[in-house]
Amino acid sequence: xxxxxxxxxCGIRPKEEFSIRGDASLxxxxxxxxxxTWNDYVHIRANPRGRYREHWxxxxxxxxWLVVERDTFTHEVFSVSDGAVRPWETSR
Amino acid sequence: MRYSAFSIVKNALSGxxxxxxxxxxxxxxxxxxxxxxxxxxxxxxxxxxxxxxxxVRNIAVLExxxxxxxxxxxxxTIVRSNYMLxxxxxxxxxxxxxxxxLEQDLNYNAMLSQRGIINLFHNDGQRDAxxxxxxxxxxxxxPAELLxxxxxxxxxxxxxxxxxxxxxxxxxxxxxxxxxxHDAVAWGFGRAADxxxxxxxxxxxxxxxxxxNGVVTGVETSRGFIGCGKLGLAAAGNTSRVGQMAGLKxxxxxxxxxxxxxxxxxxxxNHVITYGAGHFxxxxxxxxxxxxxxxxxxxxxxxxxGNLATVExxxxxxxxxxxxxxRARVLRSWGGVMDMSMDGSxxxxxxxxxxxxxxxxxxxxxxxxxxxxxxxxAHLIAKNETHPVARFLRLDxxxxxxxxxxxxxxxxxxxx
Numbered sequence: 001x002x003x004x005x006x007x008x009x010c011g012i013r014p015k016e017e018f019s020i021r022g023d024a025s026l027x028x029x030x031x032x033x034x035x036x037t038w039n040d041y042v043h044i045r046a047n048p049r050g051r052y053r054e055h056w057x058x059x060x061x062x063x064x065w066l067v068v069e070r071d072t073f074t075h076e077v078f079s080v081s082d083g084a085v086r087p088w089e090t091s092r
Numbered sequence: 093m094r095y096s097a098f099s100i101v102k103n104a105l106s107g108x109x110x111x112x113x114x115x116x117x118x119x120x121x122x123x124x125x126x127x128x129x130x131x132x133x134x135x136x137x138x139x140x141x142x143x144x145x146x147x148v149r150n151i152a153v154l155e156x157x158x159x160x161x162x163x164x165x166x167x168x169t170i171v172r173s174n175y176m177l178x179x180x181x182x183x184x185x186x187x188x189x190x191x192x193x194l195e196q197d198l199n200y201n202a203m204l205s206q207r208g209i210i211n212l213f214h215n216d217g218q219r220d221a222x223x224x225x226x227x228x229x230x231x232x233x234x235p236a237e238l239l240x241x242x243x244x245x246x247x248x249x250x251x252x253x254x255x256x257x258x259x260x261x262x263x264x265x266x267x268x269x270x271x272x273x274h275d276a277v278a279w280g281f282g283r284a285a286d287x288x289x290x291x292x293x294x295x296x297x298x299x300x301x302x303x304x305n306g307v308v309t310g311v312e313t314s315r316g317f318i319g320c321g322k323l324g325l326a327a328a329g330n331t332s333r334v335g336q337m338a339g340l341k342x343x344x345x346x347x348x349x350x351x352x353x354x355x356x357x358x359x360x361x362n363h364v365i366t367y368g369a370g371h372f373x374x375x376x377x378x379x380x381x382x383x384x385x386x387x388x389x390x391x392x393x394x395x396x397x398g399n400l401a402t403v404e405x406x407x408x409x410x411x412x413x414x415x416x417x418x419r420a421r422v423l424r425s426w427g428g429v430m431d432m433s434m435d436g437s438x439x440x441x442x443x444x445x446x447x448x449x450x451x452x453x454x455x456x457x458x459x460x461x462x463x464x465x466x467x468x469x470a471h472l473i474a475k476n477e478t479h480p481v482a483r484f485l486r487l488d489x490x491x492x493x494x495x496x497x498x499x500x501x502x503x504x505x506x507x508x
Binding site: 015022023042045046048049052073074 | 330332333341342343344345346389390391392393394395399400401434490491503504505506
């Protein structure tokens, strides 16, 4: 994992300031959705080896939720953006 | 060749030039009744029990690297059956019993050492939780002992009992727990499986799973297409990648776990000890090195290497528990890729594809399960029926709402 993360609000910060939630490509389904849709959201993960978009929170900084795009094998970080600013709801 | 004291003497007298390789290096055949993907502990154990206990012939194990190059050679070698939940404990106890007879069964010295595992606790609530766990073990017929502070002081005088924040007030002991030499477990299962006619095919990476009319007909590999009647996946940290080849949707994330060993020291730590105020565990190898580790790094990773922040955290935990550790020098550290499931418990299961079977989700507890995992997976593949002690470890338990969540952490893999 890269040691330094460029937070869009705080600048370059050590990665230990951040807390990792997980896969950012998941979209919370409608409450009335089928059990299968909910199961996919709660339990099923694509778990790619390569590019991956993840929700991180800058808990020791701006406390914003961010989307970090990185590689799960090389640990290279490609981009960091604010979770609310960028339309991250891409299809899975 | 059968190993014995006599064979050692005989070969020593003849200059040790007559030892035979422990297994063959066969070329892949065009078709096998059963193919196991993954030549680690679980895959090799599965092949061995398939051949020996369930009478299946014509088996191959495909390994992309060399035998035992994954997590079976990257763990902290701990063997135990001190789980709490009814979905887990009978399974791990079955494994413990297999460990106890394993070396005779395999004719291989796995250096099983039942030195006892002690889980420390630091406050009243934690003591209650460990009493509950001990009682749950007794209900499955597994002996557990509660140790008070005085007993612990006698057994483990080097612990930091009076730490201001995390004083040690007792521990839960499973005497039959301990360690086994991890590489020897892989080699022993591999050699025994080979003896039963299993083809162990190394440097053979599976690149695709061919399906016709909804069933698996074989696998594409780096050494060509190999047909099969049944396919078993035991690919540990790469389960998602292999599963994707068959279109499986899996409740798994891959995470990295680090482990460490110090330089060799004189015998100092006679048990396996786990810290209750963190997730630190330590034992001493027969060679003298202190072997220890803690939690996963906490981010998805397919790299077999970890982060320095976690290294620092592990060292801090160790020194908090045993101040004398600060004088030991770390020799090596390494990382392994864990298939973390959504509830922290494993999966031995059928899949939506009739002749495809899955062995996965071992999180960072797969080593102790090696014999039982192999046995139960072999049972499932041979009979198409779940083994009784593994009946809760189904893939569909998540969608049905029956997770086996020992930590109570919810569907968040980096918290298990």
